[in-house]
Amino acid sequence: MTSEEKNFLFQELGFTDPSAMTSQNFCQGAAALLGVEASLLDSFECDLSLKKILPSELAIRCQAVPLVREENQICVALVDPFDIQSLELLRFFLDEPIVQIVAPPERVKELLNNYCGSNSNSFTPVADHVEQLLEHAMMTQASDLHLDPSEHDWTVRYRIDGVFQESLSFSKSVGLAIASRLKLMAHLNIAEQRRAQDGRLEYHSHNALKTSSAHFRLATLPTQFGESLVLRLLDRHTTSLHFAELPFSPKMREALLKILEEPHGLFIVTGPTGSGKTTTLYSCLQYLHNESIKIITVEDPVEYELDGVLQIPINEAIGLSFGRALRSLLRHDPDIIMIGETRDATTARMALQASLTGHRVMTTLHTSDAVGAIVRILEMGGEATTLATTLRGVLAQRLLRTICPSCRIAYHPDEKLLAKLGFDPTLNNLHFYRGSGCEDCDQTGYAGRHPIFELFLVTDEIQSFIHQKTSHLLLREKAMKQGMIPLRTEALRLLCEGVTTPEEVLQWT
Numbered sequence: 001m002t003s004e005e006k007n008f009l010f011q012e013l014g015f016t017d018p019s020a021m022t023s024q025n026f027c028q029g030a031a032a033l034l035g036v037e038a039s040l041l042d043s044f045e046c047d048l049s050l051k052k053i054l055p056s057e058l059a060i061r062c063q064a065v066p067l068v069r070e071e072n073q074i075c076v077a078l079v080d081p082f083d084i085q086s087l088e089l090l091r092f093f094l095d096e097p098i099v100q101i102v103a104p105p106e107r108v109k110e111l112l113n114n115y116c117g118s119n120s121n122s123f124t125p126v127a128d129h130v131e132q133l134l135e136h137a138m139m140t141q142a143s144d145l146h147l148d149p150s151e152h153d154w155t156v157r158y159r160i161d162g163v164f165q166e167s168l169s170f171s172k173s174v175g176l177a178i179a180s181r182l183k184l185m186a187h188l189n190i191a192e193q194r195r196a197q198d199g200r201l202e203y204h205s206h207n208a209l210k211t212s213s214a215h216f217r218l219a220t221l222p223t224q225f226g227e228s229l230v231l232r233l234l235d236r237h238t239t240s241l242h243f244a245e246l247p248f249s250p251k252m253r254e255a256l257l258k259i260l261e262e263p264h265g266l267f268i269v270t271g272p273t274g275s276g277k278t279t280t281l282y283s284c285l286q287y288l289h290n291e292s293i294k295i296i297t298v299e300d301p302v303e304y305e306l307d308g309v310l311q312i313p314i315n316e317a318i319g320l321s322f323g324r325a326l327r328s329l330l331r332h333d334p335d336i337i338m339i340g341e342t343r344d345a346t347t348a349r350m351a352l353q354a355s356l357t358g359h360r361v362m363t364t365l366h367t368s369d370a371v372g373a374i375v376r377i378l379e380m381g382g383e384a385t386t387l388a389t390t391l392r393g394v395l396a397q398r399l400l401r402t403i404c405p406s407c408r409i410a411y412h413p414d415e416k417l418l419a420k421l422g423f424d425p426t427l428n429n430l431h432f433y434r435g436s437g438c439e440d441c442d443q444t445g446y447a448g449r450h451p452i453f454e455l456f457l458v459t460d461e462i463q464s465f466i467h468q469k470t471s472h473l474l475l476r477e478k479a480m481k482q483g484m485i486p487l488r489t490e491a492l493r494l495l496c497e498g499v500t501t502p503e504e505v506l507q508w509t
């Protein structure tokens with residue numbers, strides 16, 4: 001309830017000037033409105049044994065303090081008595097009926113401080129576990145953290161630079177408590193365990209060396225043994241969304257800018273999960289954004305918040321699909337539409353339609369190379385004529401792990417490896433690099449990742465090939481003749497420059 005609405009209701013109750021109300025007036029008024037009792041709680045002291053039922057973290061999150069427990073009911077007071085959401089959350093979390101008492105907000109705050117103690121001392125062991133997990137994720141720059149229940153315990157794994165690197169396990173009860181706490185921190189419904197949920201949480205690091213904070217996205221998924229949780233680190237500080245900072249070659253940058261500045265048409269970024277497609281698209285949007293341009297995105301989920309851009313989160317569970325969101329957003333007549341991912345025929349057709357009717361449309365697809373995007377759109381029922389007319393270009397990308405600079409060593413590759421990479425096996429003056437493993441890189445030999453790109457440009461000639469539904473192979477050949485540099489070539493360049501290893505080249509290209 002807004003303060004204006006409250007004032008209005010208080011006036012209805014006969015208070016002539018709600019702003020001049022005493023705390024006694026406020027309590028009486030609010031209690032009357034809510035149909036509950038009021039108390040000033042003057043000489044009241046908290047019952048700390050109630051922490052077993054209502055832990056400090058929940059009390060802080062809901063800004064509520066339990067007063068007494070009698071006849072299997074718990075009386076609680078909220079700092080904001082009109083905070084219905086917190087009251088609902090308490091009802092979900094506590095097994096017993098709740099009776100609300102209205103008390104002066106300053107007094108409830110005071111009691112809440114007494115109840116929880118000074119913040120730093122109120123951490124329970126579960127909070128410690130959660131803190132350590134999040135702290136470690138931030139320190140190692142993990143991209144995500146997976147918590148999976150099995151029959152007897154819980155496993156925790158970190159994904160660092162695209163690879164699962166280590167695992168921990170917890171007993172069933174500790175795992176469950178960690179999951180509940182994470183859900184609470186992400187403002188999810190704790191009682192709901194049978195339906196997938198999605199939320200965000202912000203964590204302030206207590207690391208003594210430096211203070212920092214990080215945002216995580218939390219997704220839950222019901223499984224046979226309970227809820228599985230995935231935390232993705234949304235690090236807004238290390239992820240650069242500046243187009244100028246993406247390592248394109250000058251020629252590729254020029255071609256891309258030409259595509260982005262076209263008044264309408266379709267631009268696609270392809271690659272496997274975690275290859276940085278979304279980051280690239282966000283950088284493009286950031287580059288294009290200005291006051292006179294209306295940008296709308298539909299995403300599942302929204303990974304970064306962009307200033308001045310209307311971002312619509314997709315939620316299939318409640319029937320808000322890409323198709324449906326697209327239909328309604330077209331009514332808002334945006335200049336640029338970004339579709340997080342084109343997964344089905346409806347979305348593909350709508351993306352084509354929108355780009356045909358004067359919009360700039362950008363999207364991502366899961367295909368192994370740039371030309372694959374054309375084949376995929378046609379497979380999804382996209383019309384070849386429309387695709388040929390609207391498609392401006394496709395960018396394929398990968399992220400290759402880079403060698404840790406602190407432990408980088410050179411070596412001579414053997415004939416077998418050279419052959420695998422497509423080099424002449426008799427070459428004997430080549431050397432590659434690898435990381436031998438050190439403290440800086442947690443003994444992995446790698447630190448960070450480097451993107452590589454392959455840009456497919458739709459020229460007049462290519463347009464007619466798309467129109468004729470030319471095969472993948474032939475289309476690729478034509479594109480290379482027109483100057484497309486394939487991902488593998490780019491990867492080999494990074495290999496020869498000593499940026500990455502042959503293993504990475506072979507895994508990703």
Ligand SMILES: [Zn+2]
Binds near residue numbers: 405406408442443
């Ligand atoms: Zn190292």
